[in-house]
Amino acid sequence: TAVETTLSSSMFNKDIAGMKSMYNAPIHYDRYRKGYCYTDADFSIKKFPLLPEEIEALDFSTALLNQLKGTAMFVQFENAINKVIEGYRISKIIGRSEKQILQVEEPLKTEANKWLEIILQAILHGTQLAIVYKGFQRTEKTHPFSPYLLKEYRNRWYAVGYSEKAKDIIVFALDRIEDITGTKAPYRTASDFDPAAFFKYSLGITQINNVQPEKVVLSFTPYQAAYIISQPLHASQKIILDNADEVQIEMELYLTQELTMMILSYGAEVKVLAPETLRKEIVECIGKMGEMYG
Numbered sequence: 001t002a003v004e005t006t007l008s009s010s011m012f013n014k015d016i017a018g019m020k021s022m023y024n025a026p027i028h029y030d031r032y033r034k035g036y037c038y039t040d041a042d043f044s045i046k047k048f049p050l051l052p053e054e055i056e057a058l059d060f061s062t063a064l065l066n067q068l069k070g071t072a073m074f075v076q077f078e079n080a081i082n083k084v085i086e087g088y089r090i091s092k093i094i095g096r097s098e099k100q101i102l103q104v105e106e107p108l109k110t111e112a113n114k115w116l117e118i119i120l121q122a123i124l125h126g127t128q129l130a131i132v133y134k135g136f137q138r139t140e141k142t143h144p145f146s147p148y149l150l151k152e153y154r155n156r157w158y159a160v161g162y163s164e165k166a167k168d169i170i171v172f173a174l175d176r177i178e179d180i181t182g183t184k185a186p187y188r189t190a191s192d193f194d195p196a197a198f199f200k201y202s203l204g205i206t207q208i209n210n211v212q213p214e215k216v217v218l219s220f221t222p223y224q225a226a227y228i229i230s231q232p233l234h235a236s237q238k239i240i241l242d243n244a245d246e247v248q249i250e251m252e253l254y255l256t257q258e259l260t261m262m263i264l265s266y267g268a269e270v271k272v273l274a275p276e277t278l279r280k281e282i283v284e285c286i287g288k289m290g291e292m293y294g
Contacts (some may be wrong), residue, residue, distance in 0.1 A: 003155045007067035016036065016125060025038065025043065026038050026039040026040045026043055027039075033194060042093070050112070055262075064090075065160065091243075096237060113157070114173070115157075115159075115174045115177050115180055116150065116157060116174070118180055119147050119150060119159050119174075119180075120150060122146075122147050123147050123148065123149070123150070123188075126187040126189070127183075127187055128144055128145065128146050128183045128185045128186065128187045129144075129145050129146075129147065129182060129183065130142055130143070130144055130145070130180070130181045130182070130183050131143045131145045131159075131172065131177055131179075131180050132177065132178040132179040132180070133172055133176060133177055133178065134176055135176060136176070140178060141165065141171075142165070143163040143164070143166065143170075144163070144164035144165065144183060144185055145159075145161050145162070145163050145164075145172070146161050146162045146164075146187045146188040146189075146190075147159050147160070147161035148160055148161045148162070148169070148190055148193050148195075149161070149193075149195050149198075151171075151195075151199075151205065153204055153205045154204070156173060156174070156175060156205075157173075157174040157175075158171050158173055158174065158205050159171070159172045159174060160172075160195070160198065160207075162188045162190060163250055164185075164188070167194065168209055169190070169198070169209075171206075173203060173205075189210070200215035200235075200236075201232055201236075201252060201253050201254050202253070202254060202256070202257040202258075203233070203253050203254070203256060203258050203259045203262060204256070205258070206254065206256040206258055206284050207254075208254045208256070211254060213252045213253055213254050214252070214253065214254075214255055214275050214276065214278075215250060215251075215252055215274060215275065216250065216251045216252070216253050216255075216259070216272075216278060217240070217247055217248060217249070217250050217272075217273040217274040218248065218251075218263070218270050218271070218272060218273065219247070219248050219270065219271045219272075220247050220248075220249070220266070220269060220270050221245065221246065221247045221269045221270075221272055222244065222245070222246065222247065223269065223270075224266060224270065225242075225246070225247035228247065228249060229247065233249070233251065233262065234251045234253060236250075236251045236252045236253070237249050237250070237251050238250055238251075248273065255275075255277065255278055259278070260278070260281060260282065260285065263278075263282055264282065264285060
């Protein structure tokens with residue numbers, strides 16, 4: 001049976017305004033027909049759910065993605081976004097090459113990128129891989145590997161997962177993978193694996209098992225401090241002293257080679273105050289550098 005409903009004039013006007021606002025619907029009152037109609041006969045809310053500013057946002061997303069493409073995985077994303085945009089747009093908004101208005105730090109196109117989609121599919125479908133890996137200055141080893149995460153750091157990709165050989169969760173640099181094949185062995189799930197917690201005390205990609213992080217205190221010159229405050233070095237960074245002579249920050253980190261290289265990159269603009277082991281390491285590195293230059 002039909003259900004009769006009533007609609008007030010104010011509610012009707014709100015609905016019309018909502019259609020214009022939410023869907024950019026070309027609604028117009030036709031005096032001759034004494035009713036509302038679309039000025040564009042081809043328009044349909046179902047065919048045009050995106051606002052111009054939303055289409056523009058997708059345009060820029062695709063433009064950025066276009067500069068990051070180079071692997072099958074990225075191509076899939078790019079094609080998907082393009083299908084969405086082209087299906088609902090009226091005209092091209094950017095009208096220029098993305099490189100004319102956007103410049104991003106483009107990743108290096110390496111052979112390692114070919115492993116990206118294979119590992120991604122293994123994560124999505126929960127399948128184990130046999131990864132032939134050759135670490136720096138190490139012998140080649142085959143790891144039955146259940147991947148959990150793909151992580152990019154400084155234009156290099158890494159895979160995090162459980163190695164049956166190492167009996168632990170480890171990190172592989174994709175450019176050091178020699179070969180990948182599928183296995184029939186069961187995938188080792190890790191319901192307690194938390195990517196954020198796994199790298200909580202890492203500066204970059206290095207994660208050290210069974211080692212406690214340490215409190216690192218650095219003193220920066222006022223000149224460098226402004227950059228360090230606006231662009232923190234690590235999520236744990238906090239300011240413990242700020243005056244006209246220096247700014248001291250404290251972080252909780254693993255003592256890794258990445259940390260050492262980061263500190264050395266600031267030259268005379270930074271001084272290590274703690275821990276003493278890190279301070280001595282930096283002093284030793286500076287001494288060797290001085291010897292190199294006579």
